[in-house]
Amino acid sequence: MTDILDRIDAYVRELCEIGDDPDYSPDVNLFDEGFLDSVKAAEVMAFVENTFGITISQKDIVLYPMNTVSDYAALAERKLREK
Secondary structure, three states: OHHHHHHHHHHHHHHOOOOOOOOOOOOOOOOOOOOOOHHHHHHHHHHHHHHHOOOOOHHHHHHOOOOOHHHHHHHHHHHHHHO
């Protein structure tokens, strides 16, 4: 999962122009800390789907939290195992 996490982390850092923000980590709630809004969250979801060749369904959105980079990575890993 490290490669998946690293790729999503790098994308989120670039998308949100995070740089060396000390409040950021792969486990920080991206919404609570103001790094993501709904538009950027959709961009991250599209990146994850396109990069890893998976589909994130409405059911996934309801069942699995996607508040942190680690959450996105865990979902990607789960979906890849289902393939």
